Amino acid sequence: MCSRKCFRMPTLVICGVLLTIVLVCITGITLTNSINISNIVKLREKVASDSAAANGGHQAAQTRAALVEQQYSTLQQHHLSKSDLNYISAATHPRNLQRMLGTAQPQPQQQQAQQPNKIVIEIGLRSSSSSSSSSSNDSSSSNSIGGVNLMPMPHMLQAADALLEGNVDSISLPAAAPVTTPTPPTTAAATATTTAAAETTTTATAEQVLGIADHNPAGIQFERRAHVKQMMEHAWHNYKLYAWGKNELRPLSQRPHSGSIFGSYDLGATIVDGLDTLYIMGLEKEYKEGRDWIERRFSLDNISAELSVFETNIRFVGGMLTLYAFTGDPMYKEKAQHVADKLLPAFQTPTGIPYALVNTKTGMAKNYGWASGGSSILSEFGTLHLEFAYLSDITGNPLYRERVQTIRQVLKEIEKPKGLYPNFLNPKTGKWGQQHMSLGALGDSYYEYLLKAWLQSGQTDEEAREMYDDAMLAIMDKMVRISPNGLTYVSDLKFDRLEHKMDHLACFSGGLFALGAATRQNQHSDKYMEVGKGITNTCHESYIRAPTQLGPEAFRFSDAAEARALRSQEKYYILRPETFESYFVLWRLTHDQKYRDWGWQAVLALEKHCRTPHGYCGLRNVYQQEPQKDDVQQSFFLAETLKYLYLLFSDDSVLPLDEWVFNTEAHPLPIKGANIYYRKAPVALPASNAS
Ligand code: DMJ
Numbered sequence: 001m002c003s004r005k006c007f008r009m010p011t012l013v014i015c016g017v018l019l020t021i022v023l024v025c026i027t028g029i030t031l032t033n034s035i036n037i038s039n040i041v042k043l044r045e046k047v048a049s050d051s052a053a054a055n056g057g058h059q060a061a062q063t064r065a066a067l068v069e070q071q072y073s074t075l076q077q078h079h080l081s082k083s084d085l086n087y088i089s090a091a092t093h094p095r096n097l098q099r100m101l102g103t104a105q106p107q108p109q110q111q112q113a114q115q116p117n118k119i120v121i122e123i124g125l126r127s128s129s130s131s132s133s134s135s136s137n138d139s140s141s142s143n144s145i146g147g148v149n150l151m152p153m154p155h156m157l158q159a160a161d162a163l164l165e166g167n168v169d170s171i172s173l174p175a176a177a178p179v180t181t182p183t184p185p186t187t188a189a190a191t192a193t194t195t196a197a198a199e200t201t202t203t204a205t206a207e208q209v210l211g212i213a214d215h216n217p218a219g220i221q222f223e224r225r226a227h228v229k230q231m232m233e234h235a236w237h238n239y240k241l242y243a244w245g246k247n248e249l250r251p252l253s254q255r256p257h258s259g260s261i262f263g264s265y266d267l268g269a270t271i272v273d274g275l276d277t278l279y280i281m282g283l284e285k286e287y288k289e290g291r292d293w294i295e296r297r298f299s300l301d302n303i304s305a306e307l308s309v310f311e312t313n314i315r316f317v318g319g320m321l322t323l324y325a326f327t328g329d330p331m332y333k334e335k336a337q338h339v340a341d342k343l344l345p346a347f348q349t350p351t352g353i354p355y356a357l358v359n360t361k362t363g364m365a366k367n368y369g370w371a372s373g374g375s376s377i378l379s380e381f382g383t384l385h386l387e388f389a390y391l392s393d394i395t396g397n398p399l400y401r402e403r404v405q406t407i408r409q410v411l412k413e414i415e416k417p418k419g420l421y422p423n424f425l426n427p428k429t430g431k432w433g434q435q436h437m438s439l440g441a442l443g444d445s446y447y448e449y450l451l452k453a454w455l456q457s458g459q460t461d462e463e464a465r466e467m468y469d470d471a472m473l474a475i476m477d478k479m480v481r482i483s484p485n486g487l488t489y490v491s492d493l494k495f496d497r498l499e500h501k502m503d504h505l506a507c508f509s510g511g512l513f514a515l516g517a518a519t520r521q522n523q524h525s526d527k528y529m530e531v532g533k534g535i536t537n538t539c540h541e542s543y544i545r546a547p548t549q550l551g552p553e554a555f556r557f558s559d560a561a562e563a564r565a566l567r568s569q570e571k572y573y574i575l576r577p578e579t580f581e582s583y584f585v586l587w588r589l590t591h592d593q594k595y596r597d598w599g600w601q602a603v604l605a606l607e608k609h610c611r612t613p614h615g616y617c618g619l620r621n622v623y624q625q626e627p628q629k630d631d632v633q634q635s636f637f638l639a640e641t642l643k644y645l646y647l648l649f650s651d652d653s654v655l656p657l658d659e660w661v662f663n664t665e666a667h668p669l670p671i672k673g674a675n676i677y678y679r680k681a682p683v684a685l686p687a688s689n690a691s
Pocket of ligand 1: 445505577578636640664665666
């Protein structure tokens with residue numbers, strides 16, 4: 001006997017197929033240059049299944065990389081455009097497209113939650129010129145099929161944010177669940193509560209609008225994320241108002257901050273550093289202003305600036321590379337190459353270890369006078385690999401990779417005292433300078449780039465992973481300690497003496513240890529994870545032991561105190577990101593809610609102490625109830641601090657860690673073989689084959 005269900009089945013199947021076709025068409029509209037979505041989905045499914053099968057195996061990883069390489073060449077003919085990059089927002093990420101297209105395996109709760117699938121969305125942004133509701137006949141802004149109104153996908157994230165920010169006049173979803181009223185933060189700035197309040201006036205959750213929450217038990221924390229976005233707008237708008245085109249903003253004096261690490265030229269450091277964050281947050285208008293400035297004004301030609309090779313690489317080259325990966329806009333690739341070329345004279349040393357500073361006009365290069373007898377600095381020359389390797393791949397010019405590979409070989413072959421890397425190396429003699437070792441200032445990101453070079457290569461650069469493991473095992477043995485009260489910290493080591501002090505800068509290493517554990521299962525992974533969690537916890541302690549709830553520049557461990565700065569010159573906070581970076585990585589890897597809550601605590605503290613009417617400042621002493629502000633809005637506040645906080649409250653599919661690897665300035669770079677935005681330059685055919 002056949003029940004009524006039997007007859008309903010074919011109808012449902014037909015409806016499902018029709019809906020799928022419609023969604024594919026809509027997707028096609030949003031992806032300019034005729035990107036073949038199903039190819040992308042298939043490619044990604046293939047990558048995912050290969051990844052699962054390979055599970056860290058070197059040979060399998062290489063096969064996987066080769067396979068994807070082949071398919072890239074087809075995709076590259078389509079020259080991916082900006083609109084593709086809306087994938088980086090949750091709503092249009094291929095994983096969600098897969099779900100929407102019905103190609104993903106549904107999870108048990110998902111089927112039930114999707115029953116009322118006739119979603120009717122009436123949406124209008126207050127900022128739009130005429131009516132408050134977009135018409136379903138207006139194909140440029142919405143699509144309507146059989147009573148189902150669908151917004152073009154690239155706008156879905158913005159729509160959800162608009163909903164949360166109170167810019168939406170109406171959204172109606174049949175049978176919508178009531179919105180849960182967010183608990184107003186007790187110490188939040190007024191703006192935070194305003195944002196939260198706006199969210200309670202809607203009749204549907206933004207999760208429903210985006211259609212992703214059902215699939216994501218650890219989904220988006222909308223009100224928190226919307227608040228971080230609003231912080232970014234505040235930082236950016238004030239920079240634009242008072243310091244546009246200059247490097248950084250002085251919020252108290254409402255003028256540019258010049259003469260910092262960027263030298264005295266106007267290089268628009270905040271624009272280049274902060275632009276990918278704007279992009280990720282969907283701040284399209286601001287993003288375009290920044291992009292236009294870079295196109296028209298950014299150049300290192302005809303100026304005689306003395307640039308830091310390291311800072312220029314991580315912020316300018318790194319920033320442009322990410323924007324290139326995101327958008328496929330060749331302007332960014334050209335600018336990245338232009339900047340990197342200006343740095344190349346610094347590599348003309350007997351060892352190939354570059355100097356720290358280079359003059360953009362003369363090419364004259366030198367080291368800092370204070371750095372151990374003319375030495376170069378480990379964290380500086382050791383933090384070029386990701387950007388230079390990627391630049392070679394997208395330009396087809398092997399020179400950049402060769403430069404950093406030379407550095408790698410020197411560091412691989414040199415004898416390391418107790419397996420550790422001192423912070424100073426003389427570029428002329430190839431000998432170590434002072435035997436100071438640190439996972440904080442002067443050492444930090446070298447270790448980060450070992451692991452990340454391996455990740456960036458699609459886990460094929462085994463040399464990098466081995467060097468990472470060797471270094472971190474030595475560090476765990478010789479420098480990681482546990483305080484009498486159980487706090488894990490990484491001490492500095494000077495010759496044979498431990499200095500029981502940890503820099504704020506070293507707080508990134510919580511995430512680094514954890515990432516090392518999560519990406520390769522071996523006899524060390526449990527210990528890595530334990531140390532990673534321990535360090536992150538200690539950095540959080542350094543924050544909450546200060547009345548401002550913000551952490552000092554360095555903190556010590558002694559009989560007198562734990563995780564507290566003891567010297568006056570260590571008590572400042574300059575809007576640094578490292579602790580939030582570790583919260584973000586640990587959140588992604590563990591989904592332990594405490595990391596999000598710690599991040600939110602920090603947001604509230606930033607709002608209370610660092611926010612001014614004209615941007616954000618650092619603090620001179622985190623141990624004072626009402627600390628003095630330092631009048632500098634660091635470019636890394638926009639590049640890193642706000643980005644990591646935004647991502648902490650985002651869904652995992654926004655810049656997933658198996659597809660993107662963050663450079664040390666939080667500029668995400670695509671992972672080879674796993675990310676369709678790698679955009680490797682086509683390999684030129686030898687002349688004989690060209691016909
Ligand atoms: C950033 O420029 C980078 O994270 C760098 O690696 C270290 N310091 C700052 C932020 O604190």
